[in-house]
Amino acid sequence: MEASKGLAALLLVAGVTMALMDSAGAYVFYAGGRDGWVLHPSESYGDWAERNRFQVADTIVFKYKKGEDSVLVVSKQDYDACDVSKPIRKLDGGDSVFKFDRSGPVYFISGAPGNCQQGQKLVVVVMAVRNCPPISSPPSPPPTSNTPPASSPSPAPVSHGPAPRPFPKPHPPTPAPSAAPVPGSPPPKSSVGAVSGPGISPAPAPVEPASSSSSSSYASNWSLVTVLLLMVLGASSFA
Template sequence: MGFERYLASVLIVIMLSFITSSQGYKFYVGGRDGWVVSPSENYNHWAERNRFQVNDTLFFKYKKGSDSVLLVTREDYFSCNTKNPIQSLTEGDSLFTFDRSGPFFFITGNADNCKKGQKLIVVVMAVRHKPQQQPPSPSPSSAVTTAPVSPPTLPVPETNPPVESPKSSEAPSDAVEPAPPEHRSGSFKLVCSTWLVLGFGIWVSMALGLENVVCFWANLTIIVTPLGELTLIREGAVPSQVDN
């Protein structure tokens, strides 16, 4: 029983708030003073203290036939032009309902009183629409994603890099050939060698006091005596004595 009462009270509050929001709020312009020339609070200061929304209503209190309320443009508001009103309220206690957001400009029908400050600017707030609720995103557990299966990779045969055969070094065509060795005559060598042997044999025989020194050179047999006598014998020839 208690829960039913609580639920009923909640529903009543919701309905009242809905009705209030749809019908708007009623504002009394000028408070107790009403729509007059010299209010206790400036009309624009009063409007700045309040928040106006679409469907709200302004209540203008004045004497019928002695005053009026004109809805004008911005230019006519600042110039207090009363000849081209958008809307005129002349019934005494007048009501005006805001049907859109934005600024509204009101002046009195008396141009002199308008210049003295009997005018009002009201700015109506824009309508705020509730953002649409997006459906909740599926949880990670409910959405099962399968990863794509990659095909098996085949082993790649190893390839040895080709071995470059060594390039045969080609001798340049303009290479200089070595000069052939000089061939000295065999007789010159024989003469020089013979005299060296003879000189050496004589020196040895004189130094050692030997009777004879026998040397062999090529096909010659050389005999040197201590007195310096030289004998040359060829193979198959009769010995001959050479005086030094």
């Protein structure tokens, strides 16, 4: 008993939408839901169509009793005027099936006299087919070239001007001539060493030879002393 109640509830929910999908991915809609193609459905055909989305290749099924009603596919003018005299297509076999083969509005009215004027009419807007953009393949890497990369030009040599001249080595200073020494006076100080520098050793003080004038002066002095001594000795002998 409980299982039958659950099955009935499932059938009720399925009857509200009445849209199935076939193996090709298209949907099958049942016009008017569970009520079918009738004069006074529980939900108006306009409200039912608004809450559904129809696409190309979908199918709509009209359920009615054969011989009592029919489905007419008409133009917008005949739809507005409920004119059943010149339908584009007539479906009257009961459980009529119509497949949408184009986008745009499609107009249906009842073929029974007076039913269209009482609201048994339906307009379905079929959405345009949306083409999916092609999947772009990732860009291929640029072809590798065997040509070696161009070498960057070497920088131009920087000119530093002519090579500097070597610094001349300093020469040892020439000693200045010294004056003749005075007898009894200390020897003069050497001025060597005033100029010094790395790698330069002081020159030794020059040795001055004895002057010939000094020798003659000493000799004359000793002669005078000798004469004086002889005169003193001679005077003492005469006395």
